[in-house]
Amino acid sequence: MSEVHVLTTGEAARYCGVNFRTVIRWIERGQLKAYKLPGRGDHRICVEDFVGFLRDNAMPVPAELGSTTRKILLVANSPELAAGRQLLQQAGCEVDIAGDSFSAGALLATSKPTMLVLDTNLDGVNGFQVLDTIRSRAEFSSLSVLLIAPQGETNQQRWLDAGADAVVAASCDRSELVGRVNLLLDA
Numbered sequence: 001m002s003e004v005h006v007l008t009t010g011e012a013a014r015y016c017g018v019n020f021r022t023v024i025r026w027i028e029r030g031q032l033k034a035y036k037l038p039g040r041g042d043h044r045i046c047v048e049d050f051v052g053f054l055r056d057n058a059m060p061v062p063a064e065l066g067s068t069t070r071k072i073l074l075v076a077n078s079p080e081l082a083a084g085r086q087l088l089q090q091a092g093c094e095v096d097i098a099g100d101s102f103s104a105g106a107l108l109a110t111s112k113p114t115m116l117v118l119d120t121n122l123d124g125v126n127g128f129q130v131l132d133t134i135r136s137r138a139e140f141s142s143l144s145v146l147l148i149a150p151q152g153e154t155n156q157q158r159w160l161d162a163g164a165d166a167v168v169a170a171s172c173d174r175s176e177l178v179g180r181v182n183l184l185l186d187a
Contacts, residue, residue, distance in 0.1 A: 006044045009034075015050075015062055026053070048112045052142050070094060070185055071111065075104040076119035076148070084174040091178055093185070101125050108140075115144040115185060117177075121151060121170055131163040144184045148177075 009027070013020040024043065026032040033049040036042065047065055054061050070093045074085060077099040085095045096111050098104035101124055108116070116134070120127035127147060134140045147164040149156055156167040166180055 006046055007050055009043050012045050012050055016059065071113040072115045072117060072181065073098060073104065073107050073111065073113040074117045075122060077122055078119065084177050087174050087178045088181060091182060115146065115181065117146045119148040128162050135163040146180055146184060
């Protein structure tokens, strides 16, 4: 199976069981994000955007497209968390790791993950600023954020109030981290 990154309106229509003109209307109304090719002006739809559209409208996600929805960006530099990458991959996730905020920003924009796992113990990272930036930008509206609270943090509710979808303690074991990731991805 080759990896598909974009769909035509006809392909999207076949997945939804509708006429391609219906897909074009969804695009024109702003319900489905797409871009136009130069020249003829045909539309192309990024698979991530299409999968998000299907989920937002309670439509089934085809199995061959569903694999793109388990893409995680892990922002951490501790060896323990980086080792969690293997467990996440064994759970069927595609995992990118960033060891600093600059790399994280670049990967967030280019790899389009469905989940961000953010270690707030990382030097130079202000978790509240990251959450504020992510929640204020429309392109990250469907991004789930699992936050790894700082050492000694007792009030995890403030992270949830700031925009995190879930919080785990920095001292949690890797299996708890993987379990929490799976709960958020399957929700």
